Amino acid sequence: MKAAILESAPGELIVIDDVEHDAPGPREVVIQTAAAGVCHSDLHYMQGKYRTRLPTVVGHEAAGVVVDVGSDVSYVAPGDHVITCLSVFCGTCEYCLSGRLVLCSKRGTRRARGQKQRLSRGGEDIHQFLDVSAFAERMLVHENAVAKITPDLPLDRAALLGCAVTTGMGAVGRTAQVPIGASVVVIGAGGVGLNVIQGARIAGAGRIIAVDRLDSKLATAIDFGATETINASEIDAVEAVKDLTGGGVDFAFEAIGLKETTEQAFAMLRPGGTAVVVGMIPLGTSIELPGVDFMFEKRLVGSLMGSNNFRTDMPRYAQLYAEGRLKLDELVSARIGLEEVNSAFAQMEAGSVARSVIVF
Numbered sequence: 001m002k003a004a005i006l007e008s009a010p011g012e013l014i015v016i017d018d019v020e021h022d023a024p025g026p027r028e029v030v031i032q033t034a035a036a037g038v039c040h041s042d043l044h045y046m047q048g049k050y051r052t053r054l055p056t057v058v059g060h061e062a063a064g065v066v067v068d069v070g071s072d073v074s075y076v077a078p079g080d081h082v083i084t085c086l087s088v089f090c091g092t093c094e095y096c097l098s099g100r101l102v103l104c105s106k107r108g109t110r111r112a113r114g115q116k117q118r119l120s121r122g123g124e125d126i127h128q129f130l131d132v133s134a135f136a137e138r139m140l141v142h143e144n145a146v147a148k149i150t151p152d153l154p155l156d157r158a159a160l161l162g163c164a165v166t167t168g169m170g171a172v173g174r175t176a177q178v179p180i181g182a183s184v185v186v187i188g189a190g191g192v193g194l195n196v197i198q199g200a201r202i203a204g205a206g207r208i209i210a211v212d213r214l215d216s217k218l219a220t221a222i223d224f225g226a227t228e229t230i231n232a233s234e235i236d237a238v239e240a241v242k243d244l245t246g247g248g249v250d251f252a253f254e255a256i257g258l259k260e261t262t263e264q265a266f267a268m269l270r271p272g273g274t275a276v277v278v279g280m281i282p283l284g285t286s287i288e289l290p291g292v293d294f295m296f297e298k299r300l301v302g303s304l305m306g307s308n309n310f311r312t313d314m315p316r317y318a319q320l321y322a323e324g325r326l327k328l329d330e331l332v333s334a335r336i337g338l339e340e341v342n343s344a345f346a347q348m349e350a351g352s353v354a355r356s357v358i359v360f
């Protein structure tokens with residue numbers, strides 16, 4: 001099968017090559033990939049800001065159709081439509097049993113070192129990226145890395161639930177638990193930030209202020225539910241938020257992955273406010289905050305994949321889409337072929353797309 005491989009990082013482009021997947025183990029499933037979204041997280045690994053074993057097949061936000069299942073799989077059967085999620089869970093560790101599935105120890109969900117790996121090329125192991133490796137014509141994953149969906153949800157839009165939607169909506173609904181009427185700032189209106197914005201709208205937030213450097217992104221932010229926008233390339237975003245709100249907001253979400261904007265998010269809070277870091281801040285980067293702010297009960301929290309319980313969340317999001325309350329059609333800026341993946345990452349860096357989706 002054709003797959004998009006990252007051979008070395010940083011600096012190397014992705015190459016398209018032939019890869020094989022193994023037969024499914026007892027709890028594994030094979031999925032015919034229908035579509036896969038291009039998420040900024042992959043770019044962090046390509047640029048060496050995060051590290052993964054190489055070579056690897058990148059991509060982690062996908063949907064498709066089950067074509068084969070292992071002997072012990074009962075959750076899905078061939079023909080079922082599924083969304084993959086990198087938040088694969090074991091179901092038995094302390095985090096899983098206490099409901100924090102994204103922090104799962106993952107014991108038993110991966111093939112052990114020394115064992116034949118799920119992916120290979122010419123007999124040599126290929127690392128499975130984030131337990132998914134979605135930029136490939138088929139995926140071989142643990143059954144606890146998929147959520148079943150109704151076949152009426154178009155798979156090119158379903159793919160976006162695999163990361164961007166679940167991360168953004170979950171940051172609002174699960175991590176921060178934004179109450180009705182609360183004031184919200186979202187810094188970064190890309191694929192993930194737009195879903196924080198629409199999550200805040202659906203949660204019934206009051207003011208929703210979007211911050212970005214590109215007017216095109218801010219225009220889309222309004223479509224997704226932002227009530228006000230700030231172009232951070234023109235003015236000081238912290239001062240602007242404080243002016244607009246008379247002192248600061250209840251919740252500030254960082255959806256870029258920078259030290260500077262994380263510190264800005266915290267500085268935008270009113271007393272008692274919570275800043276949520278959704279962006280992936282590069283390895284080795286430290287965040288500096290004024291200590292006195294903790295005397296005002298301000299909080300800074302991380303959010304991994306929107307603190308999801310994806311088998312519960314994804315079907316709910318699909319229902320919201322069916323009812324016209326969750327926007328997915330507008331998230332897809334471009335549908336592309338697998339061989340266009342490098343230009344999709346370049347366009348993401350340039351800021352010209354909300355989400356590119358690879359269709360197979």
Ligand SMILES: NC(=O)c1ccc[n+]([C@@H]2O[C@H](COP(=O)([O-])OP(=O)(O)OC[C@H]3O[C@@H](n4cnc5c(N)ncnc54)[C@H](O)[C@@H]3O)[C@@H](O)[C@H]2O)c1
Nearest residue numbers: 040041188189190191192212213256257278279280304305
């Ligand atoms: N926490 C998680 O589990 C999780 C999951 C998925 C993605 N992420 C991370 O979320 C972040 C966003 O991902 P994405 O796919 O939406 O990326 P994206 O590239 O689509 O969006 C980033 C947005 O930030 C804007 N931006 C960049 N620098 C800015 C600045 N200095 N000030 C204001 N705006 C600025 C860009 O114009 C763009 O609109 C990435 O760091 C990604 O790795 C985290």
Ligand SMILES: [Zn+2]
Nearest residue numbers: 039041163164
């Ligand atoms: Zn992602």
Ligand SMILES: [Zn+2]
Nearest residue numbers: 090093096104
């Ligand atoms: Zn677990």
